[in-house]
Amino acid sequence: MSSQNCLVVLACLFLMSCGSVQQLTIPPQQKVVLSGGDQGVYDIKIINKGINAVRISEELEHGESIDQGFLSRGDKRRLSFLSGSEAVFSNVLSDTVYLKLRVFNASEVETRQNLIQ
Numbered sequence: 655m656s657s658q659n660c661l662v663v664l665a666c667l668f669l670m671s672c673g674s675v676q677q678l679t680i681p682p683q684q685k686v687v688l689s690g691g692d693q694g695v696y697d698i699k700i701i702n703k704g705i706n707a708v709r710i711s712e713e714l715e716h717g718e719s720i721d722q723g724f725l726s727r728g729d730k731r732r733l734s735f736l737s738g739s740e741a742v743f744s745n746v747l748s749d750t751v752y753l754k755l756r757v758f759n760a761s762e763v764e765t766r767q768n769l770i771q
Contacts, residue, residue: 685744704752
């Protein structure tokens, strides 16, 4: 992902030690990356509140990607991510995706939004 395609960088958007709920909007053809840094394993409870599916993957520190599948309208899932990995939510469609997130076990989670290449 080139830095030219980076739309927004929001460092420390979530302070999640208490597991607060956040709404996340992903515009068409974009993705949002949540990174727990080296704070340890973190879990994300995800609810798809929109009408479009979102693709979820985990990007490991050394560059490997693990596909977590799609989350359809109304689906709920709780996923665990390794220390140093990133949770990637990709909107490959032409409509906006709306998610409700709750992050557990991480004191800070960094978020950035990028264009899908």
